[in-house]
Amino acid sequence: MRTPIIAGNWKLHMNPEETTEFVEAVKDKLPDPAKVESLICAPAVDLDALRRAAKGSNLRIGAENCYFEDEGAFTGETSPKVLKEMGMDYVIIGHSERRIYFHETDEDINKKAKAIFANGLKPIICCGESLETREANKQEEWVVNQIEAALDGLTADQVSSLVIAYEPIWAIGTGKTASSDQAEEMCKTIRETIKDLYNEETAENIRIQYGGSVNPANIKELMAKPDIDGGLVGGASLKPDSYLALVNYQD
Numbered sequence: 520m521r522t523p524i525i526a527g528n529w530k531l532h533m534n535p536e537e538t539t540e541f542v543e544a545v546k547d548k549l550p551d552p553a554k555v556e557s558l559i560c561a562p563a564v565d566l567d568a569l570r571r572a573a574k575g576s577n578l579r580i581g582a583e584n585c586y587f588e589d590e591g592a593f594t595g596e597t598s599p600k601v602l603k604e605m606g607m608d609y610v611i612i613g614h615s616e617r618r619i620y621f622h623e624t625d626e627d628i629n630k631k632a633k634a635i636f637a638n639g640l641k642p643i644i645c646c647g648e649s650l651e652t653r654e655a656n657k658q659e660e661w662v663v664n665q666i667e668a669a670l671d672g673l674t675a676d677q678v679s680s681l682v683i684a685y686e687p688i689w690a691i692g693t694g695k696t697a698s699s700d701q702a703e704e705m706c707k708t709i710r711e712t713i714k715d716l717y718n719e720e721t722a723e724n725i726r727i728q729y730g731g732s733v734n735p736a737n738i739k740e741l742m743a744k745p746d747i748d749g750g751l752v753g754g755a756s757l758k759p760d761s762y763l764a765l766v767n768y769q770d
């Protein structure tokens with residue numbers, strides 16, 4: 520049985536004080552992590568506040584990005600080794616905003632996934648097509664290529680423990696959610712791809728999130744789909760009430 524994982528991706532929002540206030544407001548109302556994992560991925564400058572506030576609670580914590588080297592002359596980058604030392608659990612990589620605005624390639628994302636595993640963290644690997652690609656009906660090919668490239672050289676055990684987030688770019692921050700059927704269709708394709716690349720057990724173990732305008736009103740319908748194991752949530756993860764409604768969707 521896969522444990523659902525609902526993750527907030529705060530993007531470039533929140534400061535350390537707001538982070539502490541947010542965690543104080545949610546930390547005693549989170550579900551049992553054996554039933555639903557509640558995760559917040561915050562900007563690098565907020566991670567110290569996040570880990571201090573979340574200590575001893577059911578909140579899982581993570582970063583929104585990292586570099587693929589642990590240390591060196593890489594001005595402005597974030598070390599996966601230090602993220603681990605700080606107590607992070609997850610790192611998001613390959614978000615479409617990183618691919619588009621910061622020109623991250625599939626090769627970078629693959630290197631980051633390896634560095635994240637080498638440091639004992641878990642990656643959340645994002646994938647998803649543009650509106651143009653969907654209109655050309657090439658979304659499956661696009662996403663399968665992204666997955667194959669991101670996972671290149673990873674073992675079945677590693678892949679079993681990671682999370683893939685399917686986020687169609689046209690549904691991010693637009694209020695335009697993919698229908699639950701569209702989301703399920705692609706998450707199923709991703710699981711089948713994992714089965715082809717690895718084996719059935721790995722495909723059954725891997726958790727696949729949907730992301731793109733997820734909110735308290737649509738979370739239940741999305742989570743009812745057999746191949747959707749969670750959500751990667753931007754805007755609706757920024758307010759404690761909305762975040763709590765998402766992670767407690769089973770109530």
Ligand SMILES: O=C[C@H](O)COP(=O)(O)O
Pocket residue numbers: 528614686690691692693694730731732733751752753754755
């Ligand atoms: O990582 C989160 C996604 O980009 C979705 O953002 P959104 O929930 O604001 O549409």
